[in-house]
Amino acid sequence: MPDTITYRSYLRLPDLLDCQHPLSDAHDELLFIAIHQASEIWLKLALHELHAARALVAADDLRPAFKMMTRVARIQEQMIRSWEVLATMTPADYTKMRGKLGTSSGFQSDQYREIEFMLGNKDAAMVEIHADDPPTHARLKMRLAQPSLYDEALRLLARRGFDIPAGVTQRDFTLPYAASPEVERAWAAVYADTDRYWDLYELAEKLVDIEYHVQLWRFGHLKTVERVIGFKTGTGGTAGVQYLAKVLEKAFFPELLSVRTAL
Numbered sequence: 001m002p003d004t005i006t007y008r009s010y011l012r013l014p015d016l017l018d019c020q021h022p023l024s025d026a027h028d029e030l031l032f033i034a035i036h037q038a039s040e041i042w043l044k045l046a047l048h049e050l051h052a053a054r055a056l057v058a059a060d061d062l063r064p065a066f067k068m069m070t071r072v073a074r075i076q077e078q079m080i081r082s083w084e085v086l087a088t089m090t091p092a093d094y095t096k097m098r099g100k101l102g103t104s105s106g107f108q109s110d111q112y113r114e115i116e117f118m119l120g121n122k123d124a125a126m127v128e129i130h131a132d133d134p135p136t137h138a139r140l141k142m143r144l145a146q147p148s149l150y151d152e153a154l155r156l157l158a159r160r161g162f163d164i165p166a167g168v169t170q171r172d173f174t175l176p177y178a179a180s181p182e183v184e185r186a187w188a189a190v191y192a193d194t195d196r197y198w199d200l201y202e203l204a205e206k207l208v209d210i211e212y213h214v215q216l217w218r219f220g221h222l223k224t225v226e227r228v229i230g231f232k233t234g235t236g237g238t239a240g241v242q243y244l245a246k247v248l249e250k251a252f253f254p255e256l257l258s259v260r261t262a263l
């Protein structure tokens with residue numbers, strides 16, 4: 001006779017709700033932990049969607065991929081909204097727990113790096129910071145070497161007959177993606193005749209939507225960090241806000257932005 005499934009057992013609530021262990025007496029530490037853990041659960045779901053979407057694009061099956069990409073953008077909205085909750089924590093509140101955080105930082109979020117790799121922001125140095133955790137290191141190394149969702153979109157353009165150089169479709173995927181004039185010309189052709197290339201046009205816009213939300217998340221993070229720690233260095237060892245401002249300059253799908261100027 002199988003055990004009865006209950007709300008608590010199905011969702012493993014005893015385990016889930018036993019994962020919040022503040023290290024200080026600060027009232028706000030539970031908020032700090034909850035926001036990070038909730039973000040990691042959203043990242044897990046976003047990765048689940050992005051992996052499936054990438055496989056579908058590679059298999060020329062775009063319609064279900066679009067549904068998943070739309071879901072990713074809605075997940076991102078939830079993550080962006082969470083800055084509003086976190087911003088209720090003042091510098092005075094944060095200072096009460098900061099000493100307990102040691103060198104831990106969101107900078108070490110391996111799921112976040114996996115999302116960045118999936119979208120095309122490849123950076124081998126971000127794999128090496130996990131050298132002391134062999135399973136995570138191996139997973140990120142494997143992800144670094146895989147084509148990103150954008151790489152698969154560009155391979156699809158090539159299969160549809162656009163002149164995409166082999167240096168793009170068969171590039172070394174561990175390296176950051178470099179913009180190509182041929183790719184920009186291909187997207188320009190798609191935007192110039194949307195009736196003919198409707199699904200590619202839709203794919204381009206779904207990608208732009210995800211990038212737009214990544215940037216809003218990054219900007220919300222930067223402004224929240226600025227509000228809470230000012231211009232102090234980060235617990236992860238970077239210059240803090242200055243580092244986060246640099247990250248904002250990183251575009252995932254460069255030709256999808258530059259093509260807008262060309263149209």
Ligand code: HEM
Pocket residue numbers: 035036039040086094104105106107108109112221224225228229233234235236237238239240241243244247
């Ligand atoms: C008051 C709250 C927070 C502060 C003060 C803060 C501060 C920082 C700082 C200064 C960095 C740069 C790396 C470093 O030197 O540590 C960073 C990176 C990062 N943080 Fe936060 N953070 C906060 C909340 C969050 C939350 C809620 C998340 C959600 C998961 C998060 C995710 C990240 C990620 C993913 C990075 C790496 C960004 C990149 O390299 O592009 N942070 N954070």
